[in-house]
Amino acid sequence: MDLDANSFTLACREGGRRIETWLRIVDREHGARFYREAAAALRSWQAAEDVVQDAMVKVWQRCATFRGPGEPLAWIHQIVRNTLLDALRQRQAQAPREQPLHDDDGQLTRDAEAAVLGLSASGVATPEGALAEHQIEAVFRRCFEQFAAAHPEHATVLRWVVEDGLDNAAIEALLERSPGATREFISQCRKKARPYFAAWYALVSPAGVTP
Template identity: 30%
Template sequence: MTGDDQELMAAAAGGDVAAFDALVRRHTTKLYRVALRIVGDPADAEDVVQEAWVSAWRSMAGFRGEAAPTTWLYRVVTNAALAHLRRRRPTVPLEPEGKVESALADRSPTPEQAALSREKVDAVLRAIALLEPSQRVPLVLRELEGMSYEEVASVLEVSVAALRSRLHRARVALLAKLEELR
């Protein structure tokens, strides 16, 4: 099935399994990346995404279209990840991968610079993993996933002003964690 996300959401809300499957195929990778950055463990992230899709299917009829479908899906996966963290804290720090590397790493011309850049990326990701979920989630969505302030505020169900405040506190905490790791 083809179509934009709004059409797919409307069809899935009406019980169209093919439309829901198209949404799953289209968005699972992005949702997994968010879940991984929040929970810190690949196996746990897979579980969170699975839980999020089950929850999304069950509550699809409740999608009112006030937010973009992707924003709604980010909210569902974020809530599932936070619920997972409340049940069990991660025990292994995050390993850098994919988009995060490109978002944080410099394009280093020499091997020495590349190694130094890699160390910086690793340190930032370790520091993010040590933050409280209330600080980690907005940072992951805004800085690593590149969502707009409005999208992140919608996912977290807060005002943009409140989000900016949370991000400021998260960035300050991140800097403190980086200092601790040094």
């Protein structure tokens, strides 16, 4: 079965085994990508499985609303990402409130600055050691993991922008925000990420300072 708009529209119209077969093919051929994306954001394969299954139920329920000639896989992927954002927001709402990293003026608080300086001083070797590229990449991954653990929704959106190349219009649709609010949110993502990457910046910046 071809996973195109015509076959999807026909499957949605006929329902039953037709749409079930269509979605099984989607899961077999593209499900791994959905699971990996959700697991990277949620840091749990079990939670990722719940998100993807929930998303597939939503696809089933909403397939009659699909309007071609757009790509059905892109439409399904957006539902997966919306479901993932809902899960991240629910988790964040249930998490205990953390100490803020920034004050009202957007500057690092003293406690956060001290933590960043401590990470930079003791977490990795200095640039003078000429670390191999794979070591620098390891530092980057560790920094991103710390960022994602503290701000999972912001880290996920930033990954969509940087790695997947989603533009502001796509992020706007996912966040269901106005263009201005979306630009502000993406700016917040970068600001929140900056202190977590202090160790990496210290390695790659000639001056050894964060931008």
